[in-house]
Amino acid sequence: MRVDLHPCYVLHTRPYRETSLLVDILSSDYGRLCLVAKGVKRAKNNKANLLQISKRISLAWSQRGTLGNLIEVEDLGDRVNLIGSKIISCFYMNELLMRMLHTNEPHPEIFDIYQQTLTNLTQNQDEQKTLRIFEKKILQVLGYGLILDHDANTGEQIDANNKYYYVAEFGPCMSKNNGLQSIQISGKALKALDDENIWDNDIAKEAKRLLRMLLKIHVGDKPFGSRELYRAYLQNITAV
Amino acid sequence: MSSSSRLDQLITALCCLPGIGRKSAQRISYHLLQRNRHGARDLASALQLAMDEIGHCIRCRNFTELELCVICSNNNRDKSLLCVVESPADVFAVEDAAYRGVYFVLMGHLSPLDGVGPEDLGLEKLDEIMKEGEVKEVIMATNSTVEGEATAHFISEMVRKNKIKVSRIAHGVPVGGELEYIDSGTLSEALSGRREI
Ligand SMILES: [Zn+2]
Numbered sequence: 001m002r003v004d005l006h007p008c009y010v011l012h013t014r015p016y017r018e019t020s021l022l023v024d025i026l027s028s029d030y031g032r033l034c035l036v037a038k039g040v041k042r043a044k045n046n047k048a049n050l051l052q053i054s055k056r057i058s059l060a061w062s063q064r065g066t067l068g069n070l071i072e073v074e075d076l077g078d079r080v081n082l083i084g085s086k087i088i089s090c091f092y093m094n095e096l097l098m099r100m101l102h103t104n105e106p107h108p109e110i111f112d113i114y115q116q117t118l119t120n121l122t123q124n125q126d127e128q129k130t131l132r133i134f135e136k137k138i139l140q141v142l143g144y145g146l147i148l149d150h151d152a153n154t155g156e157q158i159d160a161n162n163k164y165y166y167v168a169e170f171g172p173c174m175s176k177n178n179g180l181q182s183i184q185i186s187g188k189a190l191k192a193l194d195d196e197n198i199w200d201n202d203i204a205k206e207a208k209r210l211l212r213m214l215l216k217i218h219v220g221d222k223p224f225g226s227r228e229l230y231r232a233y234l235q236n237i238t239a240v
Numbered sequence: 241m242s243s244s245s246r247l248d249q250l251i252t253a254l255c256c257l258p259g260i261g262r263k264s265a266q267r268i269s270y271h272l273l274q275r276n277r278h279g280a281r282d283l284a285s286a287l288q289l290a291m292d293e294i295g296h297c298i299r300c301r302n303f304t305e306l307e308l309c310v311i312c313s314n315n316n317r318d319k320s321l322l323c324v325v326e327s328p329a330d331v332f333a334v335e336d337a338a339y340r341g342v343y344f345v346l347m348g349h350l351s352p353l354d355g356v357g358p359e360d361l362g363l364e365k366l367d368e369i370m371k372e373g374e375v376k377e378v379i380m381a382t383n384s385t386v387e388g389e390a391t392a393h394f395i396s397e398m399v400r401k402n403k404i405k406v407s408r409i410a411h412g413v414p415v416g417g418e419l420e421y422i423d424s425g426t427l428s429e430a431l432s433g434r435r436e437i
Contacts, residue, residue, distance in 0.1 A: 018259055049426075087390040236401075237397050
């Protein structure tokens with residue numbers, strides 16, 4: 001099967017043999033998959049320059065089985081320029097998708113979410129907030145959407161002044177559910193994550209704890225390299 | 241089996257060379273056996289010595305059989321200028337550009353998805369060198385990839401904290417390059433990094 005040029009993002013590249021790369025990509029039409037880019041590391045081949053994370057590019061490949069063979073790369077003139085910690089955020093988005101998405105499953109919505117998130121990062125929106133909304137949306141598309149507007153037991157609207165327990169795979173409610181994982185979270189944080197509007201440090205902390213718990217169910221306990229790098233980066237810029 | 245097992249061993253061993261498959265390994269083996277046993281023995285002993293003795297310079301991390309490499313121990317090099325590169329091959333390239341300062345070789349770049357973090361790049365040693373006070377400027381010469389940029393940024397924050405000047409090598413139009421053949425990414429880098437003439 002030949003897949004014609006269409007928009008993609010590179011999630012990760014690994015060296016393969018002496019002059020080739022294995023390229024994990026997010027395709028607008030085919031979801032996540034892995035391509036072999038033969039000979040792109042030879043000196044006169046400039047395809048490798050275009051196979052960079054965070055750049056919207058156009059790819060064509062031929063596919064037999066699960067691996068594709070890269071045929072063509074086209075620059076879409078995308079000048080998204082992530083700097084500093086924003087690059088680490090992009091590493092994180094990629095690492096999350098590599099762990100959350102199966103290969104060869106089309107997810108056009110995820111491509112749009114990914115693109116929007118990169119744009120938000122470059123437009124200097126709150127980085128933590130941007131990442132939490134990204135996580136929330138990915139869970140939603142994959143069928144694990146969060147309940148953020150009503151009590152999962154009573155159906156009553158979330159009250160910003162109340163404290164809730166968010167029970168994994170169930171939702172927010174007033175009491176713990178024994179046997180199921182849960183964390184305490186304020187109604188204010190639930191509403192903020194729902195509205196994607198107001199945001200402060202407390203909300204950021206609570207939202208992070210909630211999403212960590214929920215993501216862990218799907219990605220497991222293995223630490224994220226990008227989260228560790230982010231921590232090291234923060235230490236690096238603050239320590240005297 | 242038609243060929244001797246020693247020959248098989250040699251062919252298999254040669255396949256570890258980059259770009260050498262079984263066919264070429266066979267050709268090389270026959271060539272050495274028939275025409276150049278002397279050269280092959282030299283190669284074998286050079287390989288042996290290199291693999292046994294070459295380690296990393298305790299200061300710049302470049303390959304050397306000495307404790308301190310010839311660049312780090314050379315008193316004619318400008319110790320106030322420190323160039324940070326990703327690999328020993330990059331040292332070679334920068335040396336060709338008539339650079340007279342010293343180096344720090346990361347032996348890679350930050351790559352969180354492969355588990356390569358700051359501690360794998362010897363950044364503590366780099367910090368130690370900067371704290372000695374002799375370095376006046378650090379030149380970031382990591383690759384112009386997203387990972388290379390992330391690495392440059394991470395290190396430049398460290399450099400700034402040490403109150404040392406930090407610069408990034410310019411990216412742009414190659415000498416002798418014609419504009420119409422240059423990709424738009426390179427050209428936009430070249431435009432944003434323009435200087436007054
Ligand atoms: Zn040295």
